[in-house]
Amino acid sequence: MVEALQKIFAERDIAYAEVIPFSEVSVLFPRKIAQLSFTPQSVIIFAIPYYAGEFDKRNLSRYAVAKDYHFFFRTFSDEVKNELQKLYPTADFAAFADNSPIDERAAAAKAGLGMLGMHSLLITEKYGSYVFIGEFLTSIPYDKIGTLASFGMLECEKCGLCLKSCPKKETCLSALTQKKGELTRDEKDEIASLGSVWGCDICQEVCPHSRNAEITPIAYFKEDLIAHLTPETVENMSEDEFAHRAYSWRGKKTILRNLLLFDQP
Ligand code: SF4
Ligand code: SF4
Incomplete structure (x- = not known):
């Protein structure tokens, strides 16, 4: 079994x-x-x-x-x-x-x-x-059922890089990019300095264990990739295309609002 x-x-x-x-x-x-x-x-x-x-x-x-x-x-x-x-x-x-x-x-x-x-x-x-x-x-x-595998022991070295590099410890910036409605001036500046219109990866990027992460072998995550959004990309997406993106649940308005905080392209 x-x-x-x-x-x-x-x-x-x-x-x-x-x-x-x-x-x-x-x-x-x-x-x-x-x-x-x-x-x-x-x-x-x-x-x-x-x-x-x-x-x-x-x-x-x-x-x-x-x-x-x-x-x-x-x-x-x-x-x-x-x-x-x-x-x-x-x-x-x-x-x-x-x-x-x-x-x-x-x-x-x-x-x-x-x-x-x-x-x-x-x-x-x-x-x-x-x-x-x-x-x-x-x-x-x-x-x-029983045990399926043994993956070896990994240790978080507690280097603290993830916490030190976090630009916003109190409220995760990822959540801020997903906030609905009007943003305050400070919130707009925070998103603009992050350089990301949806989500934040900083604490993951700096971790030594993620720096050499292997590329996924799963085809779904290597197809239909859109790494850089512009207002035009979003506006030109059909409802169905947009509904299949991770940022769709907040609606086009939220992602367009974030995009307009950046100089394009
Ligand atoms: S995702 Fe960004 S803002 Fe949120 S905890 Fe990580 S580094 Fe901080
Ligand atoms: S950056 Fe990675 S290894 Fe360092 S403390 Fe954070 S999770 Fe642990």
Whole structure:
């Protein structure tokens, strides 16, 4: 069974996948757990690498260069769930990514996929912190699945570079780029000095563990890339194209407002 499970992830270029007992994870939203049709006993947790390499010009956070990963995750989790169901026909599974009822970062670190850095992100050996975390809660008892792999021990050296380099410790600038409505003069200046119209990667970029991150092997994150946005790019996107970008949930208005804070192109 373990080999079959490993194969399911390996075939989809997921190098980091592991199982952890549900009793060892922190539940952040008990109501979501109560709404499940089963009692979770284990968590199959994995890291999805998205780093697409460097670009001559980029004014978006790295995670937002490819199309929105939620679309990838929907297809991916449906496919994997089908495979899991074949292996464990009577078991139940529920997939989550970022809207999870559990503390995903802590669970991923506890499962051994990597470590939590001082910037509180998961860092994997191959892909640094440029990974999305996803998981299946399942009714299968942990001892019926077993350990999938061992990824070696990573240590955050606590060099503090991530914290020292952060331009805005009180309110993450990433959140500021996503703020709706009018910005104050100071907020506009902060976004303009950041050089990014969506998200902030500074604490990740300076981390020695992310500097040599490998490019993702997953095709979805290497296709349809837009690393540098201009107002024209946004305005010329069809509704459907725009809906597939990571910055669409705030609407065109917010991203256009941010773009207009910069000298173009
Ligand atoms: S920059 Fe240094 S302190 Fe921060 S996560 Fe990386 S190794 Fe740890
Ligand atoms: S994303 Fe940017 S603003 Fe937010 S904590 Fe990291 S360095 Fe600071």
